[in-house]
Amino acid sequence: MVPRPPSSDLVSTFAPGGVLRASINLGNPILAHRDAAGGEPAGVSVDLAREFGRRLGVPVEPVAFERAALSVEAVRAERADIGFFAVDPARGEGLRFTAPYVLIEGAYLVPEESPVAANDEVDREGVRISVGAGSAYDLFLTREIRRAEVVRRVGAPRALAALRAGEVHVAAGIRQLLEAEAARAGGVRVLPGRFMVIRQAMGVPAGRGAAAQELLGSFVEEMKANGFVADALERHGVEGAIVAPPD
Template sequence: MTQPQPPLPLAPALVAAFAPGGTLRASINLGNPILANKDAATGEPVGVSIELAREFARRLGVAIELVVFEKAAASVDAVKNEKADIGFFAIDPARSDGLLFTAPYVLIEGSYLVREDSALTDNAQVDGAGQRISVGSGSAYDLFLTRELRQAEVVRLQGAAAAMAALRSGQVEVAAGIRQMLEAEARREAGVRVLPGRFMVIQQAMGTPASRGAEAQALLAAFVEEMKASGFVADALARHGIEGAIVAPAA
């Protein structure tokens, strides 16, 4: 891994745009274990998004505060409402109002989970009359499927665990989610399987409130590009044992 270069001095106004109170508040979503988790020993948040947040705060020369949420929608709202200064979310048109995004730093697959006895064998078969698909409310795949599905019904529940439980209980025919989480559920207990392939690619990016301005967005975007090019993101994924997610290509 090539070490990131030391940061150039930043204008005080630009630092203040990200940390008006002198501390960078980073919104962290624990609902996506590809990016963030709790350390089993300490209970503290760990993962690639936490490492990016800490490195960005170091670049700014300010302290870091992690503002932790269990769901993506709450994490997004915190940044939109300026309860946090940066966040880590999937890029989606439904989230564009009030937020400025970078290019993605990680790509993740969205897939479907069905019961073993389901007649479904292909992603294209899922959007059919009478099919109910459970999703974590406000997730990237909820937003995507709400736009794209024409016949199937989206059933919104409080988080990925509830969405997968709804499939096992027969409340729905399909559960949508991050492929790695669905595969883990299939390994946990027999009775369900993941359909081959994917129905979407989730583009995980950094974002900041739109009020912070174009110059702040440009700085954050340049930071993300450097973190990809230097190997920082790939190294963090490997260190936390994340499989399946890939570093996004250069913007």
């Protein structure tokens, strides 16, 4: 079945200025990065944004941020029209989310000589865990960690650097990113398994209304069902992420 084109009112709701501003979080390298040739944002998130803009019949303007928290705030404040976020209760205010389109594993990185061997051994008295401030991992650990200390750094690279510098005992982040860090230089290892699953979804400012959320949600479900998301993951060489099941 060919999708019904959105009404002109809905197009105006999503792109009141005639351009769809898409908030892109470059802090999640699985889904977005800068193109090596021209430095422009590229990746799965950008592909989805451009396809949604094509459906609306409007040009797309990627608005790139280095951290998730900045990307979220841009949409919440309506400085962007859509965004790509990890779903988390702490981000609900001011936003309307779709169901997830991709699932990503969150993991822990520890020094090679660390006695910690499993995820359930991390939350102990005296343990310091570094994490990118405002990331999905930060929000999750803030709720779940009871005994260890969560140490926030601006961006994932600084969270990893804190572990290398001996300032913390554990670093939390995207499994793929942590595995790349372990492969880059010895002395650290990724704990087996995962401590959380990140549900990556699309979102709009809450003020755009339920109809906008419904249209964006239908788009996400179609992109999962027709293979667009899977093809984008393969095209960009993404490992460590899977297409989310149907809503």
